[in-house]
Amino acid sequence: MLNAFSDLVKTRDGQSDSESATPDQRTTKIETNGLDFYYGDQQALFDISMTIPERAVTALIGPSGCGKSTFLRTLNRMNDIIEGTRLTGQVLLEGIDIYAPAIDVVALRKKVGMVFQKSTPFPKSIFDNIAYGPRIAGLRDRRKLTEIVESSLKRAALWDEVKDRINESAMALSGGQQQRLCIARALATSPDVLLMDEPASALDPASTARVEDLIFELKENYTIVIVTHNMQQAARVSDTTAFFFQGRLIEVGDTRQLFTNPKQKQTEDYITGRFG
Amino acid sequence: MSTPTPTAAPTPGSTAHELTHGRRESRLFETLCAVSTWSTFAVLVILIVSVSYRAWGWLDWQFLTSFDSRKPERAGILAGLLGSCWMIVITIMFSVPVGVGAAVYLEEYATDNLLTRIIRTNLANLAGVPSIVYGILGLTVFVRMFGLFGEQGLFHIEGIPLWGDAVIPLPFGRTVISGALSLSLLILPVIIVAAQEALRAVPPSLRHASLALGATRWQTIRHQVLPSALPGIMTGVILAISRAFGETAPLVMIGAMTFVRFAPGKITSLQVVFDDPASLVRAPFDTFTVIPIQIFNWVRQAKSEFQHVAAAGIVVLLVVLLVLNGLAIYVRHRSQKNLRW
Amino acid sequence: MSPTSLNRSFTLNRAKEQAIEVSLLLCALVSIATTAGIVFVLVAESVFAIPPEKAFFQEVSPWEFFTGTQWSPQFADKHFGVLPLVCGTFLIAGIAAAVGLPIGILSAVYLSEYASPRVRSIVKPILEILAGIPTVVYGFFALYLITPTLIKPIFSTLGFDVDGYNALSAGIVVGIMIIPMVSSLSEDALRAVPRSLREAGYALGSTKFDVSAKVVLPAAFSGIVASFLLAIARAVGETMAVTIAAGQSPTMTLNPLRSVQTMTSYIVNVSLGDTPAGTIEYKSLYAVALCLFSITLVMNILSQYVMRRYREVYQ
Numbered sequence: 035m036l037n038a039f040s041d042l043v044k045t046r047d048g049q050s051d052s053e054s055a056t057p058d059q060r061t062t063k064i065e066t067n068g069l070d071f072y073y074g075d076q077q078a079l080f081d082i083s084m085t086i087p088e089r090a091v092t093a094l095i096g097p098s099g100c101g102k103s104t105f106l107r108t109l110n111r112m113n114d115i116i117e118g119t120r121l122t123g124q125v126l127l128e129g130i131d132i133y134a135p136a137i138d139v140v141a142l143r144k145k146v147g148m149v150f151q152k153s154t155p156f157p158k159s160i161f162d163n164i165a166y167g168p169r170i171a172g173l174r175d176r177r178k179l180t181e182i183v184e185s186s187l188k189r190a191a192l193w194d195e196v197k198d199r200i201n202e203s204a205m206a207l208s209g210g211q212q213q214r215l216c217i218a219r220a221l222a223t224s225p226d227v228l229l230m231d232e233p234a235s236a237l238d239p240a241s242t243a244r245v246e247d248l249i250f251e252l253k254e255n256y257t258i259v260i261v262t263h264n265m266q267q268a269a270r271v272s273d274t275t276a277f278f279f280q281g282r283l284i285e286v287g288d289t290r291q292l293f294t295n296p297k298q299k300q301t302e303d304y305i306t307g308r309f310g
Numbered sequence: 311m312s313t314p315t316p317t318a319a320p321t322p323g324s325t326a327h328e329l330t331h332g333r334r335e336s337r338l339f340e341t342l343c344a345v346s347t348w349s350t351f352a353v354l355v356i357l358i359v360s361v362s363y364r365a366w367g368w369l370d371w372q373f374l375t376s377f378d379s380r381k382p383e384r385a386g387i388l389a390g391l392l393g394s395c396w397m398i399v400i401t402i403m404f405s406v407p408v409g410v411g412a413a414v415y416l417e418e419y420a421t422d423n424l425l426t427r428i429i430r431t432n433l434a435n436l437a438g439v440p441s442i443v444y445g446i447l448g449l450t451v452f453v454r455m456f457g458l459f460g461e462q463g464l465f466h467i468e469g470i471p472l473w474g475d476a477v478i479p480l481p482f483g484r485t486v487i488s489g490a491l492s493l494s495l496l497i498l499p500v501i502i503v504a505a506q507e508a509l510r511a512v513p514p515s516l517r518h519a520s521l522a523l524g525a526t527r528w529q530t531i532r533h534q535v536l537p538s539a540l541p542g543i544m545t546g547v548i549l550a551i552s553r554a555f556g557e558t559a560p561l562v563m564i565g566a567m568t569f570v571r572f573a574p575g576k577i578t579s580l581q582v583v584f585d586d587p588a589s590l591v592r593a594p595f596d597t598f599t600v601i602p603i604q605i606f607n608w609v610r611q612a613k614s615e616f617q618h619v620a621a622a623g624i625v626v627l628l629v630v631l632l633v634l635n636g637l638a639i640y641v642r643h644r645s646q647k648n649l650r651w
Numbered sequence: 652m653s654p655t656s657l658n659r660s661f662t663l664n665r666a667k668e669q670a671i672e673v674s675l676l677l678c679a680l681v682s683i684a685t686t687a688g689i690v691f692v693l694v695a696e697s698v699f700a701i702p703p704e705k706a707f708f709q710e711v712s713p714w715e716f717f718t719g720t721q722w723s724p725q726f727a728d729k730h731f732g733v734l735p736l737v738c739g740t741f742l743i744a745g746i747a748a749a750v751g752l753p754i755g756i757l758s759a760v761y762l763s764e765y766a767s768p769r770v771r772s773i774v775k776p777i778l779e780i781l782a783g784i785p786t787v788v789y790g791f792f793a794l795y796l797i798t799p800t801l802i803k804p805i806f807s808t809l810g811f812d813v814d815g816y817n818a819l820s821a822g823i824v825v826g827i828m829i830i831p832m833v834s835s836l837s838e839d840a841l842r843a844v845p846r847s848l849r850e851a852g853y854a855l856g857s858t859k860f861d862v863s864a865k866v867v868l869p870a871a872f873s874g875i876v877a878s879f880l881l882a883i884a885r886a887v888g889e890t891m892a893v894t895i896a897a898g899q900s901p902t903m904t905l906n907p908l909r910s911v912q913t914m915t916s917y918i919v920n921v922s923l924g925d926t927p928a929g930t931i932e933y934k935s936l937y938a939v940a941l942c943l944f945s946i947t948l949v950m951n952i953l954s955q956y957v958m959r960r961y962r963e964v965y966q
Contacts, residue, residue, distance in 0.1 A: 112522060117421055130657055138659040144524030145657070154519035156534060167523040170533065216519070223524055336860035343761035346754045350830055351777050360796050361788070411678030419672055420679070429679050431955075432686050438881065438951035439944065440888025442915050443689060445922075446940050450692045454928065495685050502682065526664065528671045549783075556785025559890035559915070563922050602787045602891075609791050609895050617795050624788050631783055639776075 060087035063227060063257040064109060069123035071104055073116070078104045080282045082123070086274070091249060091258045093272035093289065095265060097304070101281040102261045106229050109259065110146035111139050127227070144171065147220035151232040153212035155204035160187075160196055163204045163215060167223035182222050190218035191248050210241025214248060221252075228252065230260040234267065246271050265305055269293050277301045358628070364621035373622050377571040378604065382615035387623050390604040392573035393486070394555060394630075396593055397600055400490035401497070401554050406547055408494070409501030410536075413543075416502070417509040418531055437499040445563025448492025453564050455481035479595055484565035486574050487594045492560045497550040504546020508539040541645030545638045552634040556627060558602040569607065570599035601627045693944055696937035707934040716938065722901040722912070724921075724932045731935060733942060735901040739818065739911035740887055740943075743897060746822025746907055747829060747886040752879055754826075755833025759875075762834065763841040764863045782831035789828055790895030793820040798896070802908070811908055816898025819907035824896065825889050829882040836881065840874020841867055873957045880954035884947045890915040914943045 064086040071079035079101050086092045094102040107113045108125055111132065125132050132142055144167070156163050164183040173179060183200070187193040192214045196207070204215055213233055220228060230249070234242040249258060249271050262268050268275050269289060276286040277300075285292060285301045296302040376386025412429075420426040450456060459480045482488045512535050520530040536543075575593025576582065582589055599607075601623060608620035659665070700706035708716070711731045719732015758778075762771055797820040798813070806813050844867050852862035868875070898910030899920055912920070921936045 110522065112518065115518065115521065127657070132657065136658045138657060140524050140526050141657050142524075143522055148522035150515060150519065150522075152515060154515045156516065156519070157538065166520070166525075166533070170523070170525045170529045219519075219523065333858065336858035339860040339864065340761075340765055343757045343765060346757035347761045347766075347774055349754060350758065350781055350827075350834075351774070353827055354777060354781055356796075357784070357788075357792055361791070364795070408678045408681050411675045412682060415672075415675035415679040419675060429683060433682055434955055435948060435951050436682055436686060438884055438947060438954075439689065440885075440890065440915065440947055442888065442890045442918055443693075443940055443944050446918070446937065447685070447689050447692055449922070450696070451688060457928065495681075498682060498685070526668050528668050552783055556783070556787070558785065558787045559919065562891075562919055565922065602785050605791070606787050606891065606895070609787070609794065617791075620791055624791060627785060627788065631785070632780075635780065635783060 060090055062086070063088040063128065064259075065124075065126040065129075066108075067124040067126070069105075069108065069125065070121065071101075071108060071113070072120040074118045078281055079108070082283045084276060084283055084286050086257065086259060088257050089253055089255065090273040091253050091260060091271050092274045092276065093268035094259065094261045094276050094278060095263070095268050095304075096278035096284075098263065100278040102276075102278045103231055105278065106231055106259060106261050109227070109229055110143050110148055112143075112148065114139060144223045145225050146227040146229060147223060147225035148229040149213070149216050149220055149231065149233050151235055153209060153216050153236070155207070155212050155215055157203070157205055159201045160204045160207070160215065161200045164219050164222045167219065171223065186218040186222040189221050189252070190214045191244065191251070192218055208241070210237050210244060213237060213241070213245055217245075217248065217252075221256075225256070227257045227259065230258065232261055232263060235263065242267070265293075277304060279304070361621050361624050361628075364618050365625045368618040369622040369625050373619075374626070378569060378599075378607075379571075382611075382613055382619050385608070385616075385619045387601060387604055387626055388578070389570045389573055389599050390601040390623070391626070392577070393570070393598040394600040396486050396574045396598065397490055397493065397561075398551060398555060400486060400594055401493045402547075402551060404491060404494035405497050405501055405550070405554075409498050409547075409550075410505050410543060412498075413502045413505030413509060414531060414536075417506055418527065418535065433499050433502060437503070440559075441496055441557060442559040442563060444492050444496040445560030447495065448488055448560055448564045452482050452488035452491050453484055457481075482595070484597055485595050486598045488564050489561050489598065489600075490594070492564055493554045493557060496557065496560060497554050500550040500553065501547055504550065505539070505543045508542025508546065509535060511542060512538045541641050545642045545645075548634055548638040548641065552631050552638075555634065556602055556631060558606055561600060561603055562606065570597065574598045601630070689944065693937055693941040696934055697941050704929070707931070707938040710931055710934070711938075720903050722917075724935050729931070731938075733914075733939065735903045736912055736914045736917055736939060737942070738903050738905070739897070739901065740913040740915070742818050742905055742907065742911060743822045743825060743889075743893055743913060744883055744886040746819060747825035747889075748879070748883055750823055750826025751829035751882060751886070752833055755830045755878075755882070756837050756875060758830070758834045759837035759841055760863055760868070763838045764859065764867065778831040778834055781827070784828075786828065786889060786891040787895070789824040790821075790892040793824040793892060793896035797823055806908055813908045814898065814910040816896060816900075816910040817908050818897050818911045821893045821895075821897035822907065824892050825886045828889065828892070829885055832885060833878050833882045836878030837871070837875045840871040840878065843874065844870045873960050877954040877958040880950050880957065884950035884954070887950070888915065888943065888947050890919060894919045914939050918943075 062085045065084075067083050069079055069082040070077060082105060094106060096102050104113065108121060109127075109132075113119050113121070121133060127142075127146070131137070156166060158166075161183055164186050165179045168179060168182050173182075184193065184197075187196065192211060195211060196215075204212065207215060213236075217228075217230075217233070233249075234245045237245065246267065249260065252258060253273075260268075260272065272289045274286065275289045275292045277284045277292065277296075277298075279300055285296060285298045287297070292301065293305055296305065302308075372384075373386050374391070375388055376384060377389050378387075379385040416426065416429065420429075479485070482491075516534050516538060517530055520534045521527075525533070573593075574596040575589040576596075577589050577593055605620050605623040605627065608616045608623060695706070697707040700709065716731050716733050718734070719730055720734050721730035721732045722735045723730045758774070762774060766774065794816070798815065798817060802817065802819055803813050848866055848870055849862055852866040857866070893913050894916040897913065897916060899912050899916060900910045901912040901917070902909060904911065917939055918936055921932065926933045926936075
């Protein structure tokens, strides 16, 4: 089992090792310090302290209900929407505490984009979907919008498939295309960080592969945090992996190291499938 | 009853008897339920046929284009038709923005606090207040304004530049605007509840996607939530409007004159509006009648011919309501065929 | 990204967001203002008044109002005993309940337990249309159709005196009016009964009748009671049909063939005449309306209370 993973890790690392530095040398993009999170009286996250390196893919893994999605959502304050939630501790984005009273959530979410598990195209045309973010930010210039739409779709590797029907409804796209549309839409607001909450879990294998290739390309320019329940996926796409269990961060480290030589017993049990 | 008594010996014969007996009772009950249900259909048919029968020969072009008259054969519904149109247009202008706004607040902004709970409970209670009570509210607040300005409407605000020679009387008196405001309050709970349901049906994922792109709350509502909820809101609004259309008691209370031989603002054709645009501003502050009040007036007439006039008026009213209901069904149907998430 | 770009700043956009939220809250508060307005108007004219004015109950004792059996505000010898109006109101509401509740509940059972989806798709719109017919139309129906072609022939042959305006015809049409309400609310209650309960009934060898009448109906009991209360409150507050068909004689009678006056039809009657504001007759309108409002409010609250209880059981 462990060998299978190390094989997977190898194939990717063969390409990436040469161009990106090891986790320790990378600049830190996001840092959390002693993060506790509560839904009402129920504590969902316990004392999470970790760093997320810039221009790399960080995967959050763990059994369902372990808090990995909750943690992801604290990074762009999407949890604010849920009534009765509470957070203590710090989330620092480039050293700025994003939970400080002076922080503008709207500006934060433009900088920290998010892609959801279920693709959520707006019931509008493909063009209007991508242009939505820039438009609400006040951009009206049609030519600029067209440029942004084209470059976002290209970066999301969707341009060739949809360039002839850019004004047709986004709801007519296939599931995999819809998910890449959502990634393109998130890119259109030119974020630094891209959060992905199980972006490929609802897709067929072929579409999943395309989304994974895309993630691999995007880390050139973006800091990506991805939640996945699929360990092979984490091994394939990420540089750093964090294992969550029952609201606690059990282990975080270089992906290859974590999958081949986990330090914690619980991590090993989980990745080898011996888990209860 | 089919329940076997303890004393009855279970012989094969009695079992057979029980089986058929039980089934017959069940069949009887089903028939009773079915007859009750279909009897409502029968009532509807009888009502429509009998009213139409009485209206036969009375509902003609002359009836639709004439004002009311003391002579049954010359009486017409034009004043009511135009009055109802004015009433509905102004009611929509007040009730739809406020109703949808309240629903948006309750569904999209409100946290679960005491004020919100009071508003919700209050809505349920308001929906059960008899319509005539809204009439009394309208009579006191809009028609008389608590008598603050005297009883005769001596206070006039006039000479507002753009409005030409239009005059706003204070208190409003027995005018279109008083009636429309009363009806707006009456249908407000209906619109709010319908809009709330429509907003609730919009998937949260749509809101999250928009917020995650850095949209503000209002931008999310304005660009994503409201457009998606629009068909549901429209259906609710149309049904509320059709209720306002047939509403009689509150308008009787605020004193919609029962014998009116003119349209609000004396606007009987587009020509009038072109010649004197200020009449459009004058109309809401004019006295009026509406279709259901004209019907009520004819029903109360001593001359028996007037029951045919009333029947003709009812047919007109029912046709308008049928069109509105058809519209609501059409909107609902179209939206169901459209997008899904 | 510069460190300051995440900071809140006073912008037009932010002010706009705030302004929008406040105006939406104001919209929501209109409903509160309406209730407050209703209560204030009714109480101000009937219980308290700004000193030079006198409220209704400062001129007529509540004792006379609530126990008097004579209502004659238009005569020289004025009496303000509201009981005849209350009696008329409940006579008609009672007849309406006798007509509307059984038919409503039976059709609810039919729709939820027996009817195929196709039948439902026909019946539901019919009920919606029935609910949408204006009450003035029902008044016409009662006065010109039910009284002359149904009530008069039947009861005259039996040797009873029938008034042209009578409580029975008004009660019947009000009963028809409340059928859609009872039917749809009760159907919701019946549908809320879990499938498992029905299946348990069938597994014991019950017929559809046994399951419907002995399992589902009792299980949905409080929801049905709530719908009944709402329907009766609606019948009590019904105005136009009653004004047209039941006449304007405030008599203390339980004879459905007589003409009666309800609280609502008295209110309409006063507003049709040219009663000047400030007279005792005009103020009586508010006292009667307060009475009507209180009765329907209590029934509504009671119904919500019962409804909440049934929600707790199954949800």
